[in-house]
Amino acid sequence: MSLLAKPVVVLILNANLSRVYGFRAPAPSLLRYSYEFLTENKMEEDTHQRFYNHAWLYEKAFNWRDIEKECQFLSQLYTTHTSKPLRAMLELACGPAEHARWYAAQQIHAHALDLNQDMLDYASAQVKTPDYFHPHKMNMCTFDIPSEPVGMACCLIDSIAYITTHDAFRTHLESVARALEDGGIYVIETVHPKDTLCDVQTTETSWTVELSESAIDVIFGHPNNKIDPISQITMIDVTLRQRRLCDGKILVDLTERAPLKLYLYQELLALIHGSPFCVVETFGALDTEVALDSSTHAWRTVLVLQKRY
Numbered sequence: 159m160s161l162l163a164k165p166v167v168v169l170i171l172n173a174n175l176s177r178v179y180g181f182r183a184p185a186p187s188l189l190r191y192s193y194e195f196l197t198e199n200k201m202e203e204d205t206h207q208r209f210y211n212h213a214w215l216y217e218k219a220f221n222w223r224d225i226e227k228e229c230q231f232l233s234q235l236y237t238t239h240t241s242k243p244l245r246a247m248l249e250l251a252c253g254p255a256e257h258a259r260w261y262a263a264q265q266i267h268a269h270a271l272d273l274n275q276d277m278l279d280y281a282s283a284q285v286k287t288p289d290y291f292h293p294h295k296m297n298m299c300t301f302d303i304p305s306e307p308v309g310m311a312c313c314l315i316d317s318i319a320y321i322t323t324h325d326a327f328r329t330h331l332e333s334v335a336r337a338l339e340d341g342g343i344y345v346i347e348t349v350h351p352k353d354t355l356c357d358v359q360t361t362e363t364s365w366t367v368e369l370s371e372s373a374i375d376v377i378f379g380h381p382n383n384k385i386d387p388i389s390q391i392t393m394i395d396v397t398l399r400q401r402r403l404c405d406g407k408i409l410v411d412l413t414e415r416a417p418l419k420l421y422l423y424q425e426l427l428a429l430i431h432g433s434p435f436c437v438v439e440t441f442g443a444l445d446t447e448v449a450l451d452s453s454t455h456a457w458r459t460v461l462v463l464q465k466r467y
């Protein structure tokens with residue numbers, strides 16, 4: 159799946175349109191996701207929450223990311239577009255909030271928002287500058303953080319795919335705009351369109367991370383997970399397994415299924431048009447040197463939005 163992805167470089171929503179033959183009506187279960195908002199009692203089943211209850215394992219499983227470099231990229235965007243020093247940021251669907259934690263360590267106020275209490279507890283326990291770290295258990299579709307507006311917000315690694323309707327996406331943008339100062343920056347990272355439309359696999363869907371005493375296997379998606387071409391939603395199976403290295407004993411073994419929506423670039427532009435934001439830059443990775451194009455270096459869609467003055 160697009161989502162949680164490692165460059166083939168981790169793929170979440172890569173149910174390939176070219177493998178969907180002919181027209182078929184969306185299954186009733188998917189129609190439900192296309193029209194309904196995520197409500198409190200559906201969050202558990204709709205957002206891989208059993209998987210995310212393992213915050214420590216999640217962080218270790220994604221240890222291939224260069225968090226400092228990603229944060230420097232985000233800070234550079236803020237400086238370029240506002241010419242001001244960043245004083246406060248917001249990480250949406252933050253998981254273990256590694257980016258917010260990095261900012262808190264720089265004594266920049268960092269707000270970390272997620273549905274998952276285990277993730278927020280784990281993140282808070284790692285922070286050495288707690289006065290600068292502000293966890294919020296909230297839904298990214300409709301929220302208000304209890305603070306002054308922040309300068310920069312981000313929603314990374316295709317967590318945006320958990321927003322499965324256009325109405326929810328629009329209320330999400332309105333919530334983010336309320337949390338941002340005028341001229342503030344919102345950075346969204348999602349899947350590269352070629353992953354889905356051009357049959358080019360830009361991400362790996364399964365990988366193993368070896369720790370000193372155990373190994374973690376992560377598998378995003380299953381060959382049976384096909385995209386519904388009408389709703390652009392795929393019911394994605396995510397497997398998390400932890401094996402003890404000395405005797406192979408399985409310590410954690412779970413597979414859970416939840417809906418993730420594919421957002422295509424033109425769709426995002428249409429959704430942003432008429433919102434409190436305009437698109438000021440795009441990239442093909444969390445890297446100012448990588449353009450959003452069809453070259454091999456471009457493997458993500460990164461949109462830089464600026465809240466209108």
Ligand SMILES: C[S@@+](CC[C@H](N)C(=O)[O-])C[C@H]1O[C@@H](n2cnc3c(N)ncnc32)[C@H](O)[C@@H]1O
Nearest residue numbers: 205251252253272273274297298314315317320
């Ligand atoms: C892929 S993980 C976290 C990724 C994190 N952005 C990162 O870069 O590591 C996705 C997170 O989104 C959270 N999530 C899913 N739907 C959400 C929603 N509607 N509001 C807030 N958090 C949500 C999950 O609980 C999970 O922690």
